[in-house]
Every structure is written in C-alpha cells, then in structure tokens.
Amino acid sequence: MRITSVETSVVALPFTMGGPHPPFAGRPWDRLEILLVRVETEDGLVGWGEAFGHAAIPATKAALDSVVAPLAIGRDARAIEPLTRELMHATHLLGRNGAHLYAISGIEIALWDLLGKRANQPVWALLGGRQRDSLPAYASLLSYANDLPLVAKNTAEARAAGYRHIKLHEVTREAVIVAKEAAPDAAIMLDVNCAWTPPVARDMAESLAAEGLYWLEEPVWPPEDAAGLANLRRHGMRLSAGENTAGLFGFKTLVEAGAIDIAQPSVTKIGGIGEMLRVFRLCQAHGVEVIPHCPYFGPGFVATLHIAAALCERPLVEVLWLEMEANPFDPWVRARDGQVAVPQGPGLGCDPDPAILARYAMAPPVRTETRFAA
Template sequence: MKIIKIETITVGLPFENPGPESSFAIAEKNILNSLLIKIETDKGIIGWGEAFGYTSIETTKAALHSMIIPHLIGKNIENKYDIQTINKELHLKLHIFGRYGITMFALSGIDIALWDIIGKAENKSISELLGGLKINSLKAYASLFLYDNAEAAAKVSVKAKNEGYTIIKLHENAMAPIKSSREAIGNTALMVDVNCVWSEDHMEEIKNTLTEAKLYWLEEPIWPPENYSGLSKLRDQGFIIASGENACTAYQFKEMISNKAADILQPSVTKVGGISEIVKIAALKKNNFRVVPHSPYFGPGFMATLQVIGALTPDSEIERLYVDLKADLYNGASNIDNKGNISIPNGPGLGMEPNLEIIEKYSVN
C-alpha cells in the first residue's frame, strides 16, 4: 500500500493541575499541547503517531512539512521491515540537521504512525508484531509537576498516594520539597527528577540529604545530560541513576551502558526515534540495568509506550503525568486501576483508536 496523505494536528487538552501554579515548561496555563501525526494509505488504513510536543510543536511541524512529509508521499509500505527501510533513508538524509531534537521528534512521530498502520493492516497489535504481550498491566508512577514549594509537593504526593499510586516522582531540585514529600508519604517509593539542574559540586553538598530521602531512583541529576563519568560516579556512591530521555538514538544508549552511566535507561518514544529505536534499545545486553521508557504525554506516544513495554520490557513501570485530564484522546486508557496499575490494550496497531470527536473539538490548528 502507498502513503497518500500526512497531516499534523495540534490538540490542546485541558487539564487541572492538582497543586498550585507550576512553572513546568511543558504546559501553558491549563492546556497540554500534543502534536499528532495522521498518515493515510491508499488502502484506507490510517495510522496515528505523536512527536514530542508542548512548546516545540510549531518547530517540529515545520520540520515535518518542509523536510519529511514530501519525502514520504507515495512511499510503499507493506510490513514492519519497510519501516526500517524508510527510517534508514530518513535518518541518513536528515542527520546533518541533528540526530537529536526537533528532527528526531518529527521522525519519532512518523515511525509510531507507520507501526500503527502495519498493525492495522495485519490485524495485530504492535505488541503482537513485537512478539506478544508479556504482561497485561503495568505499575504506574505519578509524575508530578515542579512546584518548588515544600507544602505543595507534600500535599500533591499524598493526594497521588491516596488515589492509589504506589510510586511517586517529583520534579524538584530544592531539598525542602523532597524532604517534605518523603515525610508525608512514609515508605511509598519516591523518585526525584532534577532535569539536569545540579552540578557535580552541588551534588557533593546535598548527597547526605538525598541519601536520607531513600530514593527509588534519581533522574538526570547533573548538567549536562551526557556527563556519563559524573553519572557513573554517583552510581558508585550508591544512587540509583535514571537517565536517557534526552539521549540520541540507540547508539547513544550503548555509550551510556559502556560508560556505566545509568541503572535505569529512559528512552522516550516520541523523542528517540519512535518504536523502532526503542526496539533496538530494549535489545541491548542487559547488565544490571533496566529500560523504563519516559512517557509524560497522553497521545499515540503514550499508547506506543504501553505496547513496547508490554512486549519487550515487562519489568518497566509506566510514567503517568499527574494531572487531572479534562478531555482524553483514549477514554481513560492512561488512568490507574485500584492497584495503581495501567492496563495495556491489545487492539490492532496502538491497541486503541483515538477519539476523533475529542481530536476535532480540541484541535488548535
């Protein structure tokens, strides 16, 4: 079958933040913007993808429309091996514009949509195309906004715990919110994601306080994210280090492994090169590390993450951005059950179809 049309659609999903106003860079006011990619074939099959969005959406869209979509129209796609061929051509053609960032976000969204198409053509879920589900539901962790406020961090952590989450992740870099959250939730698993704001020297000053917080993992603690020797030293000091949401393709994950830079590898399906790239990362020889994909989004990228984890890395938790969504593309598929788990749908392609009425209603094109 041939690719005949590719559209980009921005949807702005309204949400309620369970805490005070946050300066977290991914949301504008109370709207989470997602960049959807819709690929149509001449057989009438439609595939959905998602490129990492939020404040980079307009730039990624421009990359798609000017550099990528013209190259794809008319391409033939029959099976999952054709996705490899298309990716190889595009990666080679576009590498001079960057192997990470906007170009790769765009290619990630295309890759996800192509997998959705092949799944639908073969009437199989993507997890079946990858060998089948090894697990039917995943332990979810609540991924909180950055509040930079001790009282708010504690309050929102407790709210998530009371709703059934058994693992909580903070995006904080001051000690007071980390300490107050730990005190408030008792022995519940707690992680801290620093988004790279600390230096190695600063880590030295705060390491005792952090150790007392008994973290399940410490994510991207230091600048820059590719400071592998710094990360490796922190592992030697006993910290469980998570990293990789900003790593460029499976190639850089190999470097992270050989430099002993992380216990938890976090490829992001909408950023790293899509499903195809996570398949390669999941195949890397596991030597005291786990692959736990990054997924703070609610579109086809989230659904793709469920499919990949279910088939390839079933010991992974699933990241769930802790907001109260007021409009949902997948009718509650990202909500936890009473055990704090999220089920993996097993319909054709991404497991479930997005709600077209929601897309139309919240489209901001």
C-alpha cells in the same frame, strides 16, 4: 502499501495539576498540547503517531510538514526499518537530535499502528510480548517550585489514588522528606531535570543518601556528561537518565561509561519504536534496566504501553499527576488504582475520538499528500 498522506494536527487540552500552573517558554503552561501524526496508505488504512512535544511543537510540526512528511510520501508503509533509516540519513545534516528526529518518531509510531492493523495484531504482539491486561504506573508529580505543603498534599493524594511509586520534580532534600512523610509506604523518586553541575550533584547525592530514593533522575548538567553521571553513581545512588539521549549510540555512551542504573528512552523523541527496541537490546546485554520515559497524552503514551508490556521485565509506566478536561485517547491515557490498561485491539488498539479532536483543535490540520495512477 504506499503512503499517500501524512497529516499533522495539534490539540490543546486544559488541565489542573494540584497547584498553580508553572510558566514555560514565556507563557503559563495550562494546556496539554499533543502533536498528532496521521498516516494514510493507498488502501485507505490510517495509523496514528505522536511527535514530541510540549513547547517544541511548532518546530517539530514545521520539520514534519516541510521536510519529513514529503520524504515519506509514496514509500512502502510496511518497510518501517529501511524507511526510518533513510529518513534519518536524509535529515542527519539538520541534527541527530531535535525537531527532525521527533518528526520521524511520529511517523514511525503511526507506521507500527498501521502494521498491527494490517496484521490484525496489537503492537505488543508484534514485538513478541505476552498478553498483559494492565501495567503498574507511577505518579509523576509536576513541579510545585518547592512549595512543601503542595508537595505533601499531592504526594498523599497520589498514594490514596493507588500509586505505590511517586516521582517528584523538585530540587531539594526537604521536598523528598515531606513526600516520604506524606506517603511512608510509597517508593519516592526525584527528577531534577539536569539541575546540577557534577560537584553540586555529588553534594546533593550525599545529602540524599539516607533518604532511600528509588532513583535519582537526570541529576547532572549537561545530560550528555556521561563521565559526570558515572562519577556520581559511585556514591551509591541509583541513577536514571535518557529522555534527552540521542538514539542508540547516545545510550551506548552512557552504558559503556557505567553512568546509569536505569535507561529512560522516549519513543516520541528517539526515532520511534524500532530505535526503542535497539536500546532495549543494548541495555539487556549490559544488565541495565529500561523504564521508558513517557509523560505523554496520545499515541506516544499508548505506544509506550505496548513497548513496556512486551519488553519490560518489571514494567512501570509514567503517568503525569494531573487531571485533563478531556482526551481523544480516553480511557487508555489514564490510570486507575495505580494501573494503566493495555489496549488489546490491532495496532495501537485505539483511534482518537474525532469529536474531541475537533473540539480542542488549535488550528486546521496540515496534510502532505499525493495521488497515484491506477
């Protein structure tokens, strides 16, 4: 069944976050922007994907519209693995990580949605999973720039909302301490977004050693410094990383270096669901736990629900701690009582609300298409 069109669109959703909106890429970050990928086949069936993301959307969208989508037109939508491999090979001179790989990820997720719809099965079933109605989630707090009262306030509110695991995006021991005091029965994680060189990371790990963190996430700059991470791990801190890692072989480097306890591949960045499967198999063979990275708000988040439901022994889904004005994929992108529901319908199990797409559209969709002779 051939692909007849690939359409890209962006919606921007206003949100509140329990504090001031931080600046990002030269402007206030006060909208959640989703780069949606709509793939249609010659029988009129439609699948939805999401490509990374955030401030990278203009670059990813340009890669999709100008390079990746034209390469996908006319190809068999059912042959996901060979098509993805050929797209990766065709674009590898343009970079093995970044905009073109993000673009491929969006199309690949949409192809899995199509595959499930055509088979009348949810993606979690296609992946060999058993039925789970819901999964435990963790609240991923945004950065409050070490404003300790805001850290304490939002941690307490997240715990009151039913979350038993809460992640901070701060860079100080003091933030961890006030979070623990605000939610003493919750597991606290700390994501510093590659803030420290290895020597500084070692000092920080020593200062945090007694605080009982559930994990310390991306402590080392640059993120590909597997040796630096491995050296830090010897200090007894449980380390997680992977959202910036380029595909299976990037994770192979981390795993073989003994650098991580928890791998965090990201479906909208790594090449899609198929590459996530390969990372899971690698990590399972080496005793490394996988907890996918998924601070997303559309098909990327929903795809992660299916992946976690099918493949994670101890699933834990990341949910950004914020309140959206609306979302075209409600209610599947929101948690309730610390749990997220898993769609049971065919494919991803949810299509976007067209009225919300239209209301929050940033610009008209761009469609790459062709017509076939009868």
